[in-house]
Amino acid sequence: MCPCYVCFPDKPCYDMCWSGHVSCPLYINTTIMEQPTPLPSLAGKLLSKATQFLESNARDGTSFFLYMPFMHVHHPQFSSAEIDEESARGIFGDALLELDHSIDTILQTLDALDLADNTVVWFLSDNGPSLLRRERGGCAGALRCGKGTTWEGGVRVPAFVRWPGHIVPSRTNELLSSLEVLPTIAALTGADTSGLKLDGFDASDF
Incomplete structure (x- = not known):
């Protein structure tokens, strides 16, 4: 939620403007790689990094955990130039369309790298x-x-779990x-959670 005049350099912000917020730094670990980051290009940058991560782990044959949080569809609303005005919902x-496209790209990448059957x-x-x-704000x-x-x-929110086979x-x-994500993934991977107090439960049998 950065100031609109820096996060939306080419088009008006679809929300109120927060002039007191910091100007959208994009970090890799503790290094600021870009500031400000234009929000319309953010999803593409995150998706590119995610697919590179998957390709690298597939090449090395290593196990991986990818946490991929999206700014979509939180306010302020935005999309890339390629998606702009493509939906009937404004x-x-x-x-939402760009979010859907990004998730589909990740799933297709897992398929192409022959990782889908071994990836939750x-x-x-x-x-x-x-x-x-x-x-x-959605519906x-x-x-x-x-x-x-x-x-x-x-x-009650949209959700799915995909694990072919x-x-x-x-x-x-x-x-x-x-709350079930951590204990379930821990059970599936054999991780030791005996020293943790977890509020969720292992849903792997279900």
Whole structure:
């Protein structure tokens, strides 16, 4: 949420402007690689780094953990020039479209590198749509309320787990949360969590 005049150099910001925020530094570890970073180009930079990481580990035959958080579809809404005005849902829809494209690229990269059958992909969101921003904050459909509430619209979020050869594609009504990610992945990889107090549970059998 950096000042709009530096994060959106070529088009107006689709939100209020935060003139007091720091000017969007892009880090690699503790080094600032670029400041400010134009937000419309951010997804492409992160995706390029992610695919390079996957290719490097595939080449070396090493196990890996990729944590890939997206700015989409948090405010302010944005998308790259290639996606701009491609959806029927306006700027929010463009942001969602770029998110979808980025995830598809990662999945296709795993397929192309012959890593898919040995890689668990867990996708989920942290909360429902922003009620404050109305149509600019997403939509929970038939679910009640959104972000900041404990109604279904606030805590029931899009999610999927992909692991070809182990998980049969289907839909489920089972209740899981982001708290299950760590204990489940730990169980699947044989990591020792005996010294940790975990709030989630191992959902690997399910």
